[in-house]
Amino acid sequence: MTEEQAKELLQKYLDQQANPEEQNKVESWYAALHQENVELAADRKAAIGAQMFAHLEAAMQQKTKHHKVFKLQSFVRIAAAIIIIITVGLGIWKLSAPVSSNGNQLTVTTGGAERKRITLSDGSVILLGPSAKISYPKVFASNNRQIALKEGEAFFDIAHQEKRPFTVHTTSGIDIRVLGTSFKVRSYQASKHIEVAVVTGKVSVSNKKGNLGTLIKDEFLTYDKNAGRAAIRKMKTTAFIELAFDGATLEQVISKLQYIYSIKISLSDSTLSKLKSTATFSSRQSPEEILDIICSLHHLKFNGSKNHKTFNIYK
Known part of the structure; x- marks a missing residue:
């Protein structure tokens, strides 16, 4: 089997279009990893790495209720296989990618077994998966930030x-x-579906005809390009992101927390807003824990409402 054939088989598996024989073949690749002294073939390593990157990076495994072929447990096993491959140093992904100006x-653009971390001029971060292409400005305009995900x-x-x-x-x-959030987009020209999944915050998805839906944390939108229809559902597995503050003012910290957790935080004294904080958290933590x-750090106190949606910080 060539690398290209292996990629096509992985894609069929992920699109819930593989027959039982093909499903067993994909899952046998994972099983081979548990055998001692067995080296995974290059085509299998490249294919698995190419197709699974974004799912691992965002940890957004999704089980679709209305498809009988797709098995979430199998998906998780293949994801685990990728981690094993990386751990033992088989090196299926590269951190470099061609950049044109x-x-x-x-x-x-990224190749079939490449990924790329991109930091934009505003500090936003993009994790670009394999076989993908994205276009963005060196410096954003003063009143908006626009980029184009052309593939992947x-x-x-x-x-x-x-x-x-x-x-x-998208093409x-x-x-x-969005205003500030974390989410995943899956948009291949060869696929009839576009997928958008939100990890934190809120995003609005639209086309020329109007708004298709507004997604909040842990919601997942699938758009059928042929039928022109969108469906929104809850994700079964929650993903988390890092919240890093490097010398940020308390005002900036509060703004970020309010957006991510959809809460309201007030200060009893406006002079507290200029206090600086350097710390790293995870969206896995509750807002109470972070506060x-x-x-x-600043010898302050806080209290919250019974519904955990409103907080006040005071001396």
Whole structure:
């Protein structure tokens, strides 16, 4: 089996179109990893790595209720296989990717076994999956931030800027608009579906006809390009992101937490807003846990409402 054939088989497996024999073949690749002194063939390593990157990076395994072929447990096993491959140093992914420039516009493409981490001028981060292509400006405009995902999968962790919205355009005419959040987009020209999954915050998905839906944390939208229909559902597995503050003011920290957790935080004294914080958290933590640590750093206190949606920080 060539690398290209292996990739096609993996894609059929992920698209729930593989027959039982093909499913068994994919799952046998994983089983081979548990045998001692067995080296996985290059075509299998490249194929698995190419097709599974975005799912591992965002940890957004999704089980579709209405498909009988797809098995979540099998999906998780294959994902685990990728981790094993990386751990033993088989090196199926590369951290470099071709970058072309046209004035202020940059274009990045990745090969079938490559991934790329891109940091934008506003501090936003993009994790670009294999066989993907994205175009973005070196420096964003003063009133908006726009990029184009031309092919493939990408995970976005967007810097929150209320007055400068961030928009991801796709070749199928689907646009994803955010202010500051983290989400994944899967848009292949050869596939009839576009997928958008939100990890934190809120995004609006639209096309030329209007809004297709507004997604909040842990929601997943699938758009059928042929039928022109969108469906929104809850994700079964929650993904988490890192919340890093490097010398951020308390005002900036509060703004980020309010957006990510959809909560309201007030300060009893406005002078507290300029206090600086350097710390790293995870969205896995509760807002109370994060506030407790931040307040301890500055010898402050906080209280919250019974519904855990409103908080006040005071001396």
